[in-house]
Amino acid sequence: MRFTVAIDGPAAAGKGTISRAVAAHFRFAHLDTGLLYRAVGAKVAEGADPVAAAEGLDLSDLARGDLRSAEAGQAASRVAALPEVRAALVAFQRSFARREGGAVLDGRDIGTVICPEAEVKLFVTASDAERARRRWLELAARGGAQSEAEILADLRERDRRDREREAAPLRPAPDALLLDTTELTIDAAVNKAIEAIELRQAQGRE
Numbered sequence: 001m002r003f004t005v006a007i008d009g010p011a012a013a014g015k016g017t018i019s020r021a022v023a024a025h026f027r028f029a030h031l032d033t034g035l036l037y038r039a040v041g042a043k044v045a046e047g048a049d050p051v052a053a054a055e056g057l058d059l060s061d062l063a064r065g066d067l068r069s070a071e072a073g074q075a076a077s078r079v080a081a082l083p084e085v086r087a088a089l090v091a092f093q094r095s096f097a098r099r100e101g102g103a104v105l106d107g108r109d110i111g112t113v114i115c116p117e118a119e120v121k122l123f124v125t126a127s128d129a130e131r132a133r134r135r136w137l138e139l140a141a142r143g144g145a146q147s148e149a150e151i152l153a154d155l156r157e158r159d160r161r162d163r164e165r166e167a168a169p170l171r172p173a174p175d176a177l178l179l180d181t182t183e184l185t186i187d188a189a190v191n192k193a194i195e196a197i198e199l200r201q202a203q204g205r206e
């Protein structure tokens with residue numbers, strides 16, 4: 001059985017949480033594609049050439065402990081604007097998407113570029129203030145010292161770069177279901193995603 005769930009949206013809107021929960025619920029494999037760009041960005045920060053870093057990316061690179069910081073997010077967003085970097089990462093993401101047993105991928109261009117044929121596409125958003133509040137809670141729990149205002153500015157800068165770039169800009173696929181999580185609990189947001197997938201699975205059986 002091949003079944004792809006594409007989950008896109010701006011930073012800290014809830015994509016990761018929803019993706020992990022949905023993957024666990026349906027026993028699908030999950031790929032956080034932001035980690036690919038974060039790992040390339042981290043190598044570039046250490047002096048590597050961006051395209052060589054993307055072409056030589058190894059799964060072990062995704063396990064580095066320093067990929068979740070705001071700096072790693074900015075470095076990722078910068079290398080993600082380079083078409084050659086994106087091109088080097090396409091084949092891995094596409095084969096992951098069509099693997100046997102079902103797959104959930106979250107990122108910025110999964111429903112538009114990586115997997116336009118995905119069975120379910122979600123575009124997850126939340127207000128800027130709510131996204132900053134959530135990211136602040138997450139980073140503070142890990143000892144981060146950034147203020148909510150700094151985090152908000154960081155998210156906005158990254159989103160603007162991700163939206164305005166020429167190569168695979170952040171935008172919803174025309175047939176994506178929009179999911180605004182600003183007023184939703186995690187459970188409510190996950191349930192909406194599960195319902196959309198069950199509906200599509202039922203259509204597939206008709």
Ligand code: DC
Pocket residue numbers: 011012033034035037038073076077080081106107108109110158159162
């Ligand atoms: O999802 P994230 O915040 O970990 O992503 C980090 C950066 O990587 C994001 O600002 C833009 C880039 N990215 C991308 O361009 N395409 C993807 N599919 C995933 C992430």
